[in-house]
Amino acid sequence: MSVLFRDMTYALRTFRSTRVFAVTAVLTLALGIGGTTAIFTLMHAVMLKSLPVADPSRLYRIGDGDNCCVQGGPQDRWGMFSFPLFERLKAEATEFESLTAFQAGMNRMAVRRQGVDVAPRPLRAIYVTGNYFTTLGVGPFAGRVFTAEDLRAAVNTRIMAEGAVPAHTICAPGDQAVDPHEEGRGPIRAHAPVVMDIFPRSEATGYFGDLTRTVVRGKASFALHELYAIVHEGVRLGHGMLRAGVEGMKIHKAIQDLFERQGYKTGVKDGRMQGFFHGTGHGLGLQIHEAPSIGKRPCVMRAGHVVTVEPGLYYLGLGGVRIEDVALVTRTGSRCLTKVPKQLEI
Numbered sequence: 001m002s003v004l005f006r007d008m009t010y011a012l013r014t015f016r017s018t019r020v021f022a023v024t025a026v027l028t029l030a031l032g033i034g035g036t037t038a039i040f041t042l043m044h045a046v047m048l049k050s051l052p053v054a055d056p057s058r059l060y061r062i063g064d065g066d067n068c069c070v071q072g073g074p075q076d077r078w079g080m081f082s083f084p085l086f087e088r089l090k091a092e093a094t095e096f097e098s099l100t101a102f103q104a105g106m107n108r109m110a111v112r113r114q115g116v117d118v119a120p121r122p123l124r125a126i127y128v129t130g131n132y133f134t135t136l137g138v139g140p141f142a143g144r145v146f147t148a149e150d151l152r153a154a155v156n157t158r159i160m161a162e163g164a165v166p167a168h169t170i171c172a173p174g175d176q177a178v179d180p181h182e183e184g185r186g187p188i189r190a191h192a193p194v195v196m197d198i199f200p201r202s203e204a205t206g207y208f209g210d211l212t213r214t215v216v217r218g219k220a221s222f223a224l225h226e227l228y229a230i231v232h233e234g235v236r237l238g239h240g241m242l243r244a245g246v247e248g249m250k251i252h253k254a255i256q257d258l259f260e261r262q263g264y265k266t267g268v269k270d271g272r273m274q275g276f277f278h279g280t281g282h283g284l285g286l287q288i289h290e291a292p293s294i295g296k297r298p299c300v301m302r303a304g305h306v307v308t309v310e311p312g313l314y315y316l317g318l319g320g321v322r323i324e325d326v327a328l329v330t331r332t333g334s335r336c337l338t339k340v341p342k343q344l345e346i
Helices: 002-017 019-048 083-092 132-136 148-161 174-178 222-241 248-261
Strands: 107-109 123-125 170-173 193-198 211-216 267-269 272-274 281-283 290-294 306-309 312-315 319-322 325-329 334-336
Touching (some): 148 170, 148 193, 174 319, 290 306
Antiparallel strands (some): 170 193, 281 290
């Protein structure tokens, strides 16, 4: 310590006797340290710092340039795509776990709640696809995204208000619906299918109901429209064949053949069963699943049977489509007991 004290004393005396040199040395060091710190801060922010997302190392940008466009229009190298092309990439580029997109250009938007007279403040905003936040692994700055859990809670609340008891309500968005028994979880995306399957039990009688509809909030893709149309045709075929004395296996086989003729194959693909791989229907009463079965097991329809008609098609990358009605079997045909309309886009 004594040596260090003598060295410090000698340095101070030297600086005092040569003040110009001391000032020059201090300023040089200050400028050098300050410049180095500024450059490192810039490089860290631009090149070294991770993006504020959950897993930046797994993110890839599709396009041949850094800029999609500037004022004056697209440049020679850019990455701006039409929405139909984005939909095609999302369906066919299976190398990516998820694809998301944002609008090219910004708009000023304002939102005002109903009944509020104060003028809203417009903000700069862009439209993004429904999976934007989940793909990046971040949450919105304010509010939150609408989820399958939110939808299920709303459906169950309405069921109870109608005097019935809900259980295991299905609100499965997108590829989750490829598993017909998946109840659904996480954000619901615009322009993607949601399979909603409810089977409430009446508190007054103890009897079950059963209803499935597939809906899209927004615009469904052309491929999804086609899938929905063929499933809807399968439902009509099932209703048309239902009558006393008909084998349930015959109805099920006819719908399977319809789907196969239209090119919708059933089998294992990418490690998952896809296509039409469950029964067409089942009996309904004091139990949610009763005889007779409309599937691969031999069962004969009898007058007075109440059964479901619920064909479906399920493919990864497209999602699931299932439509379900309840029908009463009569001697000469059947009567559909379900009054809920069938509408894909809402």
